[in-house]
Amino acid sequence: MRAIDAFLLQLDGAWDHAWESLRSALDGITDEEATWQAPCYRGEESAPGMPLAGTVHWHVAHLADCKDYYSACLRHRGKEGAVECEPLKPRASFAESLEQLKQVHEAQRELVASLQDEDLALTVENGVRVSEYLATTLRHDAWHAAQIAVARRLWRTRD
Helix, strand or coil: CCHHHHHHHHHHHHHHCCCCCHHHHHCCCCHHHHHCCCHHHCCCCCCCCCCCCCCHHHHHHHHHHHHHHHHHHHHCCCCCCCCCCCCCCCCCCHHHHHHHHHHHHHHHHHHHHHCCHHHHHCECCCCCEHHHHHHHHHHHHHHHHHHHHHHHHHHHCCC
16 A cells, blocks of 8 residues: 555544545535634634634534645645745635535645655655655644534533
């Protein structure tokens, strides 16, 4: 098995595993639930145009923007200089944000699949080797899937 295939296996699991993935954390969510903000986040500011901090909608918009940036960094691997990547504009509705996340995830997956094992030793903008950068992006998906799961539990027990 190529090292890239091992990364793809992990990326697919973080995205689509039946019990431990972004898909499972988001399964069956309603608009009301996606936009509900737990009291512990009420004092947190959101960037202009972003959904309310700590909401599931915020996590989805944040992940879409990050995945788009990750792809830009991977396309720029081994090159000098800053990566040029405009932040994604958050979508108005949760459904639109979720679709945007799916699209940028698929683009990220296709880019990772196109890498060769030799690319893992190259660096990205911040001087980190591609192998470590890919591992970081996988952890980030898992981190936010867990935060979404907690936000949903808080939603279910809010009364």
